[in-house]
Amino acid sequence: MSSKVMRKVYALFRMNFLIVVLLVVTAVAMFAYRHFLDDVLDINLADYPYVVASADSVDGGTSAISMTRTDTSVVIEYELREGYAYPYVGIKIYLGDGKTMGRNLSKFDSIFVWLKPRNEGSVRLYMRGYDSAIYRKNDETSLKFNEIEFSPTKEPYPAVFVPQEFRVAGWWVSQNEINVHKARVDLSNIPLIEIQTGTNAPLGYGGMEIKMLRFKGKKISKVDLVTTLVALWFVTFLIILIIRFFDYSRERAVNKKKQEELKKNLRALEIEKSEYEKSSKEDPLTGCLNRAGFSGVLLREQEELNRGGRPVSFMIFDIDHFKNINDTYGHLVGDEVLVNLAKLVQSMIRNTDSLVRWGGEEFVILSDDTSIQNAAFLAEKLRKAIEASTLIKQQQVTCSFGVTEMVPGEDPKSLIARADKALYSSKESGRNRVTVATFRRGH
C-alpha cells in the first residue's frame, strides 16, 4: 500500500520537479540577464595607445591642434581657423588594425562618452565602419561615417547614446555614391572612432577633455535569451509528454492485466456457479435430473406445447420389488441397481429426452416431440431391455411403466397423477409391463 502511494508521489514529483526546475532556470536566467552577464568594453584614453590628433589640414584647412595625455584623460587644445569650408579638429581612436579588421560594436546597446568641452559648440562622434563593398585600399575616407552630433553641455556626464541614434552622414553617401541599401548604420566592424568639433563650433581657440568611451551590452542578446528559454520550455514539455506517454502505456498494461485477471476470476466464478446450479439440479447417485431440475424442463415443455408445439410424452417407471432387493442384499446393492438402471435407460433415450430420478426407485422420462404411441413403444423397449439386462448379478430386475401424453393447458399435477395411475395399473396387473393412459380424443 505504502509503496503504491510512494510511486504515485514519485510520479507526481517527477512531473512537477521538471516544471519547478524550468521555472527556477527561467527566473535565474532573467535575473542574471538583468543584473549580470554585462559585456563591457572600456576605452580609457589616458592609457589607450592608438589615439592621434587630427585637423582639417588634410582637407586644405589651417586649423591647429595639440593633444596631451593626463593620468586620467586626453586633453586637446585647438584653434579653428578659416580655410576649409567646415573647419574642424578632433582625435582618432584606432581599433583592431585600424583599417579593415576593427571591433564589432553592434552587440552593445549603449555607448557612454566622458567628454568635457571648454567652450560652447557641438561635438561629432563618428563610428567609422568597414564595408568590403565600399572600402578603397589605404583610403580612410572610404570607411563609413556612422555619426552622431551632440552638444556636450546639454548632455549629462557622461553622455549616453544608443546605436539607434546613429545615422550615416549624408554628405559621405552623396560623395561616394553609396547605394541606399548600403547606407545603413552598421557597427559590426569598426576600425576607427573619431571625436571631432561639430558644425557650429565657433572659430578660434578651444579645447576639450576626453576621458573614456564605454560600450555596454549583454553577453547574450535578449532575442537569444528568449529563444533559448522558449526552446527549453518546449523540450521540457516534450520530455513530460514522453514520460506521461510511457506512464500511460505502463498504466494501461497494468490495467489490462488486472482486467484479464478479473475476467479470469469471473469465468471461474461462472463455471463454479454453473457447476453449483447443475449439482443442485442433479441426483448425486445416478447423475439424473432431480425433481428441482425437472420442474424447469416440465414448465418449458408445457409452454412449448401450449404454443401449439409438438406432442410431449411423460413416462414414469418403477423398479419392481425394489424393497426386497434392499432388504435382501443391502442398500449398496440397491444403489447399484439404481445406478446401472439409470445408465441403461440413459443410453437408450435421446439427448433431448429428460431422465429424472423421481424419488426412491421411481424414474420419469419426459420426451418432447413424441406421441403417446411412440412413448409406449419406447417404454416397451426399455422394459424388455431392463428385463434382459443383468443390472446386478444377484437377481433379475424388472420395471413397471406408466405412459401418458401431455395435454395442452393441463395442470402438471393431472399429468403426473395420470401417469402414476397407469403405473399403478402395471403394478396391479403383475408388474414388468407397460400401461398407457390414452386420452379419449373426440369424446
Next chain:
Amino acid sequence: MAFSPVLLSSCTKHPEMEDFKQIQLQWNAADDAAEQSEARDNCVIDITSKVMRHPVVLKSKLVEIAYEVAYRLDEKGLLAFDARCSDDRFADLDECSWRATCGGGSASVVKFHNER
C-alpha cells in the same frame, strides 16, 4: 354417518380421469422371424396408435383394458397380430378381441372380431 363422506367421495365423478383409458399391450412374438422382422417396430407403434383411437376401445365401459398381443409372419410376409383381453371374463366384449396386419409398405388394418 361416519361412512357418508367416504361414500360420497366414491360416488363423485372424476371427470379429469374419465377422459383417459388405460391400455396395456403385451407383445409376444410367435417365433424369432416375427421378433426380428424389420417392420415390427413401426407396426407396434402404428397398431398401438390405432387401438388407442379405435371407437370400440374409446366407447368401452372398461377403465382398463389389458391385451395379450401375439404376432407372427404370415405366408405373404406380413406381420399378423392377434390380440385378446388378458382377463378372460371380458372375452365376449367387442373391444376384447382384435386382429391386425401390418407391413409390406401398406397401412396397418386393425379389426375388432366382435364388432357388429
